[in-house]
Amino acid sequence: MSEQQRELTPQQIVDELDRYVIGQHKAKRAVAISLRNRYRRRQLSRELREDIRPKNLLLIGPTGVGKTEIARRIANISGIPFVKVEATKFTEVGYVGRDVDSMVRDLVEVSMSLLRSQKIEQVGPKARERAHEKLLDIIYPEGRRYHPLSGYEKSSGDPGNLPIDIEETDSVSAKRQQLSEELRKGELDEKEVEIDVNEQATPVVEVFSSQTGFEEMGINMQGLQSMLGNMLPSRQRRRRVKVSEAREIMFQEEMHHLIDQEELQKEALCLAQESGVIFLDEIDKIASSFTSKSGPDVSREGVQRDLLPLVEGTSVMTKYGIVKTDHILFFAAGAFNVSKPSDLIPELQGRFPVRVEFDALKVEDFKRILVEPQNALTRQYRALLEVDGLEVEFTTEAIEAIARFAFQANADYENIGARRLHTIMEQLMEEAAFDAPQKLSGSYVIDETRVEKAIAPLLKDHDLARFIL
Ligand SMILES: Nc1ncnc2c1ncn2[C@@H]1O[C@H](COP(=O)(O)OP(=O)(O)OP(=O)(O)O)[C@@H](O)[C@H]1O
Ligand SMILES: [Mg+2]
Numbered sequence: 001m002s003e004q005q006r007e008l009t010p011q012q013i014v015d016e017l018d019r020y021v022i023g024q025h026k027a028k029r030a031v032a033i034s035l036r037n038r039y040r041r042r043q044l045s046r047e048l049r050e051d052i053r054p055k056n057l058l059l060i061g062p063t064g065v066g067k068t069e070i071a072r073r074i075a076n077i078s079g080i081p082f083v084k085v086e087a088t089k090f091t092e093v094g095y096v097g098r099d100v101d102s103m104v105r106d107l108v109e110v111s112m113s114l115l116r117s118q119k120i121e122q123v124g125p126k127a128r129e130r131a132h133e134k135l136l137d138i139i140y141p142e143g144r145r146y147h148p149l150s151g152y153e154k155s156s157g158d159p160g161n162l163p164i165d166i167e168e169t170d171s172v173s174a175k176r177q178q179l180s181e182e183l184r185k186g187e188l189d190e191k192e193v194e195i196d197v198n199e200q201a202t203p204v205v206e207v208f209s210s211q212t213g214f215e216e217m218g219i220n221m222q223g224l225q226s227m228l229g230n231m232l233p234s235r236q237r238r239r240r241v242k243v244s245e246a247r248e249i250m251f252q253e254e255m256h257h258l259i260d261q262e263e264l265q266k267e268a269l270c271l272a273q274e275s276g277v278i279f280l281d282e283i284d285k286i287a288s289s290f291t292s293k294s295g296p297d298v299s300r301e302g303v304q305r306d307l308l309p310l311v312e313g314t315s316v317m318t319k320y321g322i323v324k325t326d327h328i329l330f331f332a333a334g335a336f337n338v339s340k341p342s343d344l345i346p347e348l349q350g351r352f353p354v355r356v357e358f359d360a361l362k363v364e365d366f367k368r369i370l371v372e373p374q375n376a377l378t379r380q381y382r383a384l385l386e387v388d389g390l391e392v393e394f395t396t397e398a399i400e401a402i403a404r405f406a407f408q409a410n411a412d413y414e415n416i417g418a419r420r421l422h423t424i425m426e427q428l429m430e431e432a433a434f435d436a437p438q439k440l441s442g443s444y445v446i447d448e449t450r451v452e453k454a455i456a457p458l459l460k461d462h463d464l465a466r467f468i469l
Pocket of ligand 1: 020021022023024061062063064065066067068069070334335369373417418419
């Protein structure tokens, strides 16, 4: 696939987001434009390209209106290395905890696995074929096609270059052909073969590095580890395994041969640098007025300060090499109900030039959220209860009633956005969820009366509503 085909246009990005997130058109458009601009920039000449900075977005909106949901769906847009992190997870450099650089390291890991799976798709069939032929050589050495020393030199359609002194008679090749078919069909899977397996001696450091603490000490454990790993010799060991297992081992080995690791790492770094997106969720929670309310926590502002160079452009050491963050796109999102964007330190505010506000959700939106998204709540409940033989059906009036009650509860008590739908649905479905399958089965229609009966009493009783809804 060419890049052109893979890169979605702004409209296509919005369409993709539309499948899960209702409304919020301004936000979707802004996200789509920022993403597409990356692609546009990459098509330019080198001098122009250097100066075009990514349009970092600050997404602002009350709780439960789809900010995080949008982030989750961006992750599904293929070809973009994407990480979503909570700003509250980080601590200032020097304090115990994760430092902000680690999000860039995560991003590189994501682009590595993205590229790796692309490569597997590309060379997988070839590697399978090679593994098959080599396995055949082991099972039936008389008809060997591959030179045992050079590995896999000769393709089968190249008889002039037969490297070994075996006459390939008709009977031998017929036998090989027959075995090959049996092997493909899996008929030999349970048989045992002896194969040589490469074993990398595990460096001792691995034991330590799994424990946290090293990262903050400034020790690049990953780098150290891979260095040691390369220095330690890999041993070959003969093992007896089932054919099915041998096939998998050889496939992995062939993949290893076919994929140039160094090249892969270089590409991954480049991909992260040029196309990477980091989504900083809950950014408002590290703004200063937020922290002053929840007790003294000096390091919050420190985190903001640590973020500055990342967003501005700096170099981060990762286990695959250095990543420059100049062109990594940052999205930040926050409810900003306690703090305001202006409570962020000014330098950070300035680095998120594009601001988008999310709309508060209305009854109409709730109705759509209940039924339209691919993962809509009503679909989820229907699927769950279907397992127990209950065919749940929601009438249009029932959906309207649920949406209305949700909106009312948000207005009367706390506005928690679409999350209110979850609490209401949970109450509404409680009975069915408990009674299926023993007491209830077959068709189960949820109509307006049922919704009224389940929810209205709760909503009237203030104490009850406060706790349950
Ligand atoms: N516009 C929407 N379309 C579809 N589903 C939505 C929408 N808004 C919210 N939801 C649903 O509500 C839940 C909460 O939404 P989300 O996690 O996006 O909230 P948020 O805006 O990030 O809020 P917070 O500021 O509290 O983190 C999600 O599970 C999602 O399914
Ligand atoms: Mg959120």
